[in-house]
Amino acid sequence: MKRSLKQFRYETAESLHIALFQIRANKIRSFLTALGVIIGIVAITMMGTAINGIDRGFDKSLAMLGYDVIYVQKSSWSTMGQWWRYRNRADLKTSYTEAINRTIEDNPNSNLLVAVPQMSTYQASVQYRDLTIEQAFALGTSYRYPQTASGDLSSGRFFTPTESAAGTMVAVIGDDIATGLFGEREAVGNIIKMKNSRFRVIGVFRKQGKFLGLFSFDNQVIMPLGAFEKTFGKKGFVTLRVKIRDQKQVDDAKAELLGIMRRIRRLPPQKEADFSINEQKAFKSQLDPIKNGIAAAGIFITGMSLFVGAIGIMNITFVSVKERTREIGLRKALGARRNTILMQFLIESVMICLIGGLIGLVTSFLMTWAIATALPDFPVQFSPALVFASLVVSVATGIISGLAPAVNASRLDPADSLRYE
Amino acid sequence: METSPVITMRDLKRHYSMGEETVKALDGVDLEFLKNDYAAIMGPSGSGKSTLMNIIGCLDTPTSGTYILNGQNVAEMDDDELARVRNREIGFVFQTFNLLPRINCLRNVELPLIYAGVNPREREERATEALNRVGLGDRITHKPTELSGGQIQRVAIARALINNPSIILADEPTGNLDTATSQDIMEIFSDLSKAGNTIILITHEEDIALYTRRIIRLRDGRIESDKKQ
Ligand SMILES: Nc1ncnc2c1ncn2[C@@H]1O[C@H](COP(=O)(O)OP(=O)(O)O)[C@@H](O)[C@H]1O
Ligand SMILES: [Mg+2]
Numbered sequence: 001m002k003r004s005l006k007q008f009r010y011e012t013a014e015s016l017h018i019a020l021f022q023i024r025a026n027k028i029r030s031f032l033t034a035l036g037v038i039i040g041i042v043a044i045t046m047m048g049t050a051i052n053g054i055d056r057g058f059d060k061s062l063a064m065l066g067y068d069v070i071y072v073q074k075s076s077w078s079t080m081g082q083w084w085r086y087r088n089r090a091d092l093k094t095s096y097t098e099a100i101n102r103t104i105e106d107n108p109n110s111n112l113l114v115a116v117p118q119m120s121t122y123q124a125s126v127q128y129r130d131l132t133i134e135q136a137f138a139l140g141t142s143y144r145y146p147q148t149a150s151g152d153l154s155s156g157r158f159f160t161p162t163e164s165a166a167g168t169m170v171a172v173i174g175d176d177i178a179t180g181l182f183g184e185r186e187a188v189g190n191i192i193k194m195k196n197s198r199f200r201v202i203g204v205f206r207k208q209g210k211f212l213g214l215f216s217f218d219n220q221v222i223m224p225l226g227a228f229e230k231t232f233g234k235k236g237f238v239t240l241r242v243k244i245r246d247q248k249q250v251d252d253a254k255a256e257l258l259g260i261m262r263r264i265r266r267l268p269p270q271k272e273a274d275f276s277i278n279e280q281k282a283f284k285s286q287l288d289p290i291k292n293g294i295a296a297a298g299i300f301i302t303g304m305s306l307f308v309g310a311i312g313i314m315n316i317t318f319v320s321v322k323e324r325t326r327e328i329g330l331r332k333a334l335g336a337r338r339n340t341i342l343m344q345f346l347i348e349s350v351m352i353c354l355i356g357g358l359i360g361l362v363t364s365f366l367m368t369w370a371i372a373t374a375l376p377d378f379p380v381q382f383s384p385a386l387v388f389a390s391l392v393v394s395v396a397t398g399i400i401s402g403l404a405p406a407v408n409a410s411r412l413d414p415a416d417s418l419r420y421e
Numbered sequence: 422m423e424t425s426p427v428i429t430m431r432d433l434k435r436h437y438s439m440g441e442e443t444v445k446a447l448d449g450v451d452l453e454f455l456k457n458d459y460a461a462i463m464g465p466s467g468s469g470k471s472t473l474m475n476i477i478g479c480l481d482t483p484t485s486g487t488y489i490l491n492g493q494n495v496a497e498m499d500d501d502e503l504a505r506v507r508n509r510e511i512g513f514v515f516q517t518f519n520l521l522p523r524i525n526c527l528r529n530v531e532l533p534l535i536y537a538g539v540n541p542r543e544r545e546e547r548a549t550e551a552l553n554r555v556g557l558g559d560r561i562t563h564k565p566t567e568l569s570g571g572q573i574q575r576v577a578i579a580r581a582l583i584n585n586p587s588i589i590l591a592d593e594p595t596g597n598l599d600t601a602t603s604q605d606i607m608e609i610f611s612d613l614s615k616a617g618n619t620i621i622l623i624t625h626e627e628d629i630a631l632y633t634r635r636i637i638r639l640r641d642g643r644i645e646s647d648k649k650q
Contacts, residue, residue, distance in 0.1 A: 007538030014535050326518050333480055335508020335536035337501045415480040
């Protein structure tokens with residue numbers, strides 16, 4: 001037993017030696033052979049990197065929405081685009097938040113913490129002296145808004161309960177608005193104009209970036225609800241922002257909120273809800289098909305190139321076995337067993353695939369790096385799991401493609417092989 | 422003192438079926454080889470010399486008959502057992518393609534020891550010693566392409582010796598060599614025989630056969646004569 005283990009070790013060492021030798025002696029052929037694997041591995045890693053990157057970018061965006069906030073709105077996020085389904089629903093009222101908050105206070109076991117009103121419009125323009133920013137996002141809310149939103153202030157403060165209740169004409173602005181209107185200068189204390197109202201800037205948000213690359217939080221002008229209504233009327237789009245106690249119990253929280261809202265809207269039990277409760281998970285389910293699409297395309301490309309690569313390797317290994325028939329005969333004459341020869345050729349094809357895999361990894365690492373350098377906003381992410389998966393796939397390709405020729409070689413008759421010309 | 426034979430063959434046959442007809446390469450061979458035999462197998466081309474050699478060397482198995490090597494019935498062995506016997510009991514020298522062309526002499530000579538599971542240090546020691554024995558101690562790092570035909574055969578003999586086999590088998594070892602070199606090689610075989618090795622070689626040259634002590638003549642797969650000299 002001990003002897004055969006040693007034998008195995010020495011034979012494997014010999015096989016590694018032969019394999020390296022063979023690959024070095026046939027560099028171009030080995031490279032061409034490995035090309036399929038290289039392309040396959042680049043495809044795997046680039047796909048994985050893209051998916052990783054999308055996930056990361058997405059998570060970053062979702063974090064902006066807050067994992068522990070759910071939103072009551074007229075329409076549902078998960079059926080976006082089907083606005084006609086919600087057209088006939090009655091508008092939501094910002095005053096619902098007062099009713100919700102009273103219910104929360106009466107129930108010590110509530111899964112909900114606080115409801116904050118929000119009325120908004122995309123069509124606001126902001127002016128400072130002769131500078132104008134079109135298409136700002138104006139948002140009227142209460143002083144408790146920061147409890148339900150991410151993002152710190154880089155200067156100034158949020159509005160107080162008193163200002164909130166009085167509808168004082170003050171505004172907290174996003175970073176893009178601040179730099180757009182004031183550049184490097186301090187924004188806080190200046191007066192900006194929206195429609196015909198004048199607002200004093202009391203705070204500026206730190207830069208947050210775009211949500212899913214679409215909607216910018218840095219484009220907001222947040223003001224007390226009363227101030228919003230005075231400026232834009234009561235026709236803005238209403239959202240009820242509800243902070244929940246525990247993001248793990250989001251389903252319970254939604255159910256509770258659903259009950260409260262139905263009571264507020266006085267819906268009889270058999271009637272369908274005429275509002276939607278949204279959470280960030282809805283976006284995730286919208287993104288999944290895209291991710292799956294990328295994954296499917298990637299797996300297809302990977303599969304194709306690995307398949308072509310495997311056939312190439314099988315072919316080359318068959319040729320190699322043919323060319324080395326006499327060597328196989330000689331080795332058998334000197335005492336090599338079937339398994340010894342089998343291992344020798346398997347190790348050779350696995351080695352070619354592993355080298356191909358490593359070249360593929362380095363290539364995609366460089367590509368990822370180049371993309372990340374050229375487009376810093378583009379989400380790319382190279383993970384250790386991908387490296388591991390690539391190596392496993394390389395080895396598997398080597399074994400699969402090398403097996404048939406290796407078995408073939410191991411079964412060669414020694415007397416015939418030695419006579420082979 | 423009569424020693425028991427190293428090799429015993431009884432009614433040994435090796436038939437090749439080539440479609441319709443069968444080629445009777447060996448057609449009933451009875452042979453014994455004793456320890457320290459030094460024999461030449463002769464015969465015209467196609468008489469079955471190589472076939473016999475392959476069977477003795479366990480590269481091939483007989484169609485029928487018995488072949489006992491050192492008390493083991495070889496006809497009943499599977500592939501791996503045959504590989505083991507080739508590794509431990511037999512040392513081969515071929516006419517051509519004796520060495521792997523791209524590795525040096527030392528690595529060529531130590532190949533049987535790799536398959537025997539001998540550790541690298543001992544392998545190198547024994548290979549060096551075997552190369553010294555055939556007078557090539559100064560060529561161990563040379564590759565076969567840098568050697569003459571005679572030197573290549575000497576390396577092959579060193580490799581055949583390295584695992585202390587029961588028999589050294591040589592199939593026309595001088596077939597590709599000029600007369601002077603052939604004589605050198607035969608001197609080595611004769612020395613090995615004097616040192617107690619059992620040697621069987623195939624040749625079709627009478628003057629090569631004269632180096633040995635026994636000449637076996639084959640014709641059409643049968644033994645025509647078997648004479649001590
Ligand atoms: N693998 C084989 N298949 C078919 N016929 C073979 C094979 N090997 C040898 N023979 C035949 O067997 C006979 C003996 O061959 P061989 O032993 O090589 O003769 P020698 O070595 O004496 O020249 C020849 O007729 C040869 O054609
Ligand atoms: Mg012959």
